[in-house]
Amino acid sequence: MARVLSYLDAIGEALTQEMRRDPAVVVFGEDNIGGTGTNGKLGNAWGPTKGLHQEFPDQIFDAPITEAAFVGAAVGAAATGLRPVADLLFVDFAGVCFDQILNQAAKLRYMVGGKASVPLVLRAMWGTGMRRGAQHSQALYPIFAHIPGLKVVVPASPADAKGLMITAIRDQDPVIFFEHKMLYFSHGVVPEEPYEIPFGKARIVREGGDCTIVAIGRMVAEAETAAEQLAADGVSCEIIDPRTVSPLDEETIYASVRRTGHLVVVDESNPRCSAASDIGSLVAQNVFDALRGPVRMVTSPHAPTPFSPALEDAYAPSAARISEAVQAVLRRAVAA
Amino acid sequence: MARVLSYLDAIGEALTQEMRRDPAVVVFGEDNIGGTGTNGKLGNAWGPTKGLHQEFPDQIFDAPITEAAFVGAAVGAAATGLRPVADLLFVDFAGVCFDQILNQAAKLRYMVGGKASVPLVLRAMWGTGMRRGAQHSQALYPIFAHIPGLKVVVPASPADAKGLMITAIRDQDPVIFFEHKMLYFSHGVVPEEPYEIPFGKARIVREGGDCTIVAIGRMVAEAETAAEQLAADGVSCEIIDPRTVSPLDEETIYASVRRTGHLVVVDESNPRCSAASDIGSLVAQNVFDALRGPVRMVTSPHAPTPFSPALEDAYAPSAARISEAVQAVLRRAVAA
Amino acid sequence: MTNHRDAVAAGRELLIEIYRTMRTIREFEDRVHTEFAGEDIPGAVHLYAGQEAIAAGVCSVLSDDDYIASTHRGHGHAVAKGCDVTGMMLELYGKSGGLCGGKGGSMHIADFDRGMLGANGVAAGGVPLAAGAALSAKVRGTDQVAVAFLGDGGANQGAFAESLVLAVVWQLPVVFVVEDNGFAQATGTSFHLAGKQIALRGEAVGIPSRVVDGYDVFAVRQAAAEAVERARSGGGPTLLECKADRFYGHMEGWDQQAYRLESEIDELRSSHDCVKLFADRVLADESLTAEELSAVDAAVRARIDAAVEEARNAKEPDISELLTDVYASY
Amino acid sequence: MTNHRDAVAAGRELLIEIYRTMRTIREFEDRVHTEFAGEDIPGAVHLYAGQEAIAAGVCSVLSDDDYIASTHRGHGHAVAKGCDVTGMMLELYGKSGGLCGGKGGSMHIADFDRGMLGANGVAAGGVPLAAGAALSAKVRGTDQVAVAFLGDGGANQGAFAESLVLAVVWQLPVVFVVEDNGFAQATGTSFHLAGKQIALRGEAVGIPSRVVDGYDVFAVRQAAAEAVERARSGGGPTLLECKADRFYGHMEGWDQQAYRLESEIDELRSSHDCVKLFADRVLADESLTAEELSAVDAAVRARIDAAVEEARNAKEPDISELLTDVYASY
Ligand SMILES: Cc1ncc(C[n+]2csc(CCOP(=O)(O)OP(=O)(O)O)c2C)c(N)n1
Ligand SMILES: Cc1ncc(C[n+]2csc(CCOP(=O)(O)OP(=O)(O)O)c2C)c(N)n1
Ligand SMILES: [Mg+2]
Numbered sequence A, B: 001m002a003r004v005l006s007y008l009d010a011i012g013e014a015l016t017q018e019m020r021r022d023p024a025v026v027v028f029g030e031d032n033i034g035g036t037g038t039n040g041k042l043g044n045a046w047g048p049t050k051g052l053h054q055e056f057p058d059q060i061f062d063a064p065i066t067e068a069a070f071v072g073a074a075v076g077a078a079a080t081g082l083r084p085v086a087d088l089l090f091v092d093f094a095g096v097c098f099d100q101i102l103n104q105a106a107k108l109r110y111m112v113g114g115k116a117s118v119p120l121v122l123r124a125m126w127g128t129g130m131r132r133g134a135q136h137s138q139a140l141y142p143i144f145a146h147i148p149g150l151k152v153v154v155p156a157s158p159a160d161a162k163g164l165m166i167t168a169i170r171d172q173d174p175v176i177f178f179e180h181k182m183l184y185f186s187h188g189v190v191p192e193e194p195y196e197i198p199f200g201k202a203r204i205v206r207e208g209g210d211c212t213i214v215a216i217g218r219m220v221a222e223a224e225t226a227a228e229q230l231a232a233d234g235v236s237c238e239i240i241d242p243r244t245v246s247p248l249d250e251e252t253i254y255a256s257v258r259r260t261g262h263l264v265v266v267d268e269s270n271p272r273c274s275a276a277s278d279i280g281s282l283v284a285q286n287v288f289d290a291l292r293g294p295v296r297m298v299t300s301p302h303a304p305t306p307f308s309p310a311l312e313d314a315y316a317p318s319a320a321r322i323s324e325a326v327q328a329v330l331r332r333a334v335a336a
Numbered sequence C, D: 001m002t003n004h005r006d007a008v009a010a011g012r013e014l015l016i017e018i019y020r021t022m023r024t025i026r027e028f029e030d031r032v033h034t035e036f037a038g039e040d041i042p043g044a045v046h047l048y049a050g051q052e053a054i055a056a057g058v059c060s061v062l063s064d065d066d067y068i069a070s071t072h073r074g075h076g077h078a079v080a081k082g083c084d085v086t087g088m089m090l091e092l093y094g095k096s097g098g099l100c101g102g103k104g105g106s107m108h109i110a111d112f113d114r115g116m117l118g119a120n121g122v123a124a125g126g127v128p129l130a131a132g133a134a135l136s137a138k139v140r141g142t143d144q145v146a147v148a149f150l151g152d153g154g155a156n157q158g159a160f161a162e163s164l165v166l167a168v169v170w171q172l173p174v175v176f177v178v179e180d181n182g183f184a185q186a187t188g189t190s191f192h193l194a195g196k197q198i199a200l201r202g203e204a205v206g207i208p209s210r211v212v213d214g215y216d217v218f219a220v221r222q223a224a225a226e227a228v229e230r231a232r233s234g235g236g237p238t239l240l241e242c243k244a245d246r247f248y249g250h251m252e253g254w255d256q257q258a259y260r261l262e263s264e265i266d267e268l269r270s271s272h273d274c275v276k277l278f279a280d281r282v283l284a285d286e287s288l289t290a291e292e293l294s295a296v297d298a299a300v301r302a303r304i305d306a307a308v309e310e311a312r313n314a315k316e317p318d319i320s321e322l323l324t325d326v327y328a329s330y
């Protein structure tokens, strides 16, 4: 019988299975065990590492609030035989250790002419919706996708979260693993045995012939809602979840646009130099002839994330805005 | 008589005139004076601040290698009455103080509901060509353009460098000011009196009717060389230098593409989620109907910058690659 | 407890003000705790209850135009620096009329008119900002002083270490107030500080540094007065390491404090309640009367009641606010 | 100078090895200085001449499979850790066959087979990497040790401060070697360290820390031996602050050292040349002969000559290398 797991537990299971398989897999971050140095109970971790210290006391540890040091240590450890999974908590905190990501992790293999590799995973919670304000709600994957040497993974479902995490741990390059905070308690069927989902292979979430929607992370579900509504109006959308923003599965996107002639990209990040603009421009460069109308990008605005629920609810793309975009794109094509 | 100045001296002149005008303008960074704490001569600064300490002993100071602290201090000082110009040296070092840029400088005004502003300038040297290797040659402006709240200025000529620096200092928002290391000793006519060049107003470097080339920073000169060669073949290119990547003068680009029907974007940065992809996708979204063929992006490859001169020379876009791109775009349009 | 002759000498008015500040913080936090449980307050809320003597003691020696930069656990600092509690409460509720128009929330409460440069969502993220405000005061030639609050956990951040260096090299009028409350989330200081005092880190770079009993508002006030005087008179930075544990968990709705023994919390609340300690003392030495304290209690309660009431009934910010206060190119 | 009975007792072979290391670094750097002036060498080159005793002393107590992480001024560390000087020279010239295939250059020289994890273009950027290599050794259960080299200027970086904390909290087998050469670019330590020793920063977080005469290879070796022994035996991190000024400017072709008095440099070269000091001493106490030293000199010179010759004549890397060693999605 198909087993249902939360996105959070799916990640935890991936970590467990990989630590069990390979003692070189180590996991650390602030409160990754939780309670170290207190008189109370150990194991007050939050997120996917909760409880793992019992089975893996030598592979999982708490870190002081020293991201530059422990992310850098992950780089050094990765280059000398371990496969560290470091936890940033919120991706926003990449700010305090960005040099170690940008200049050390990403570049080491290239700078030393391939004589070392950096098989590390950096876990990072992202996204809007939890009323966390401007410094705890960012997407930021476009920034990491811009940086050569990094791989950027943005799973949208529990099954993908598990399979992509296993691939990330086994990969030879530094991987930034984006966990959407609003997906943690979403559920889905997740196979029990370990499995890999290859990087750079998109998932076709829904097939359709009128318009291609590329959606990332939490936006996949919004796109599905929009597609349902549009289907009722007789518009058939194809939804593609790239799964990994870098590498990007260009071919699956191109093939779809060749069929539909229309592209809407839905990206929770800010608009400028975004994943949406990246995909939009690639299509405009490489499958221009298939386009029967303008590409359309649906993103958050060029503004920090507001705290107020009323404002935050209007910030990220919604099913309604996606529907509108698809309709605008198609209306225009008919008019033309 | 028109006065000729280097790009470097043009920036120095802007700093001088603004410090003279307003005692709230302060300038600091590592070796911004140079020689502090030594027995030798003071004034061993490098770059545009050389010599300025003599006129402005109370407005310019050396900082220890504490970018997170002094860039953060620039934020705090800007929010409380000063107009700091902080010097990062190489933009690559943004890594060690990225939190202060991403989460503090960029977001403060928004987070506090407009009750404060952050009028600071962060000077940053960028670009390839000086055989500095992977950690001293990056472009990175796409990363800053992605971040709401920041303004991103990339002057391509001495006159622009001066006028844009003056505007940057007088602006109420944090400005990242990109100085291309290979342009420092380029010369051009620069007016002596202080003047502002508005943000978000592109410069039409050359008019032409066959293809629009948007080029940034050092790439403007490469585009000009390419345009010369192409003109000899009867191809007339319009070159647009956006001057500021954020805000971006979309209208000037759109107007040009409406005339030419073709777009090539030349961007020294890495390709993914880049300024090139940003501009390419905006055109594909907003002036699609004017396009008579695919947009084309000419960038550095998705790889760190190699040290070896032989490799580095093949890394950034060149006049030859720009010509090729224009020709490919036009050839395709003819064939179609 | 310290000798508090100075405080007493300063007179009833000051004592009452200090009490009012501490009581206001406590009442604000207790009430936010309740309202949060009722799911009225959105977002991430970190309560300061238990540490009131630190904010109250430090801010009691600051003027309105001095600066403070705060942390994610910032309500106490904001109250002590004179921010309006109704504006704060509105902000916590994300409502129009909040101190930041609802755009900031608990983690970004600020009031520049009161020199409160903002709570901060990044550990030690505000410390360099305080250094910058101090630089600003120095360059502008005022005698303003800036205080950087941070936690024991935040003290392990590079930005703090660098700010210490910058402050001493530039001789900035800044006071670093490290609040050691025993924990960084669920991690204990005995682990993450490896048994060492943070004050040593100040001393190591040449900054006069002291460890202070953070339950004792008089001790904090005395140490802060010296530090602020040093800063104002051009003597450069000081570091104060104030020790006082928090009453609640790290973050509302997040932890059950399983990492603490229940007896630890009981003992904390019964023997180390800085508000009670203050009251006991001023009553014992008869510098204030029970009536005076009750009057403050009642006034504070009414003020917080009114703030909650107003916050509940306030309007949401207008959607157009989404795109104000930022340059939006599209 | 320290008592060097231990070194002498270790015998001629060790003494000759130490001398060879120091002489190789000096010859390499002097020659690079000349070649750079001739504009044969591209890029940014920071010379280590003057500080040889530090790299040589520290690395003399390391095994091949111990790790070091280095700085922008990394040639000395690389030589001392056993990197091939021809491979290094080819790398400086950006040629095929260089230690990093020409992709790294002077600022990124690395040789993982020798435990040399790389020079680094970011001040203190390599320090966390060394902590990570130490973690790796600890988790894998080997007795390997990691050394982080950094400069006085780099010691002001947050990444260094955080690494000290991480190393002590995790009890990592790592040694921090801070080389105080008096300057960070043109800025003097008397300004940027505010007159304090960096060793105090180690002590402040609980790391045994010592100031060492960096001109005296025996002193360095002794201090390093203790530190490495502590690390190997599970005793955790150590910090060594080694003092020795550089002979050349900050970066080749960049500065005329106007920030130093000429007399300072003269005095440095005449009285604080660690290679001369070593030679004087081993000759004075007759532990080595002048002939032995000359033989080393000649061999070293020939080796460097050959390296330069080979580097000049080597091929440029093939253009296809541009896109290797990185995942390129397009
Ligand atoms: C740079 C950074 N890393 C991690 C976090 C997540 N975080 C929020 S509060 C906290 C603990 C802070 O501890 P401390 O500084 O002692 O303050 P306290 O909560 O005890 O007041 C952590 C780790 C953060 N906000 N910023
Ligand atoms: C984070 C960072 N900031 C600035 C620089 C520019 N820079 C290169 S070397 C240097 C001075 C370093 O001084 P120190 O650490 O004492 O090393 P030394 O050059 O004296 O060996 C500076 C400021 C850098 N490389 N990295
Ligand atoms: Mg704490």
Ligand SMILES: [Mg+2]
Binding pocket: D151, D152, D153, D179, D180, D181, D182, D183, D184, D185
């Ligand atoms: Mg130095």
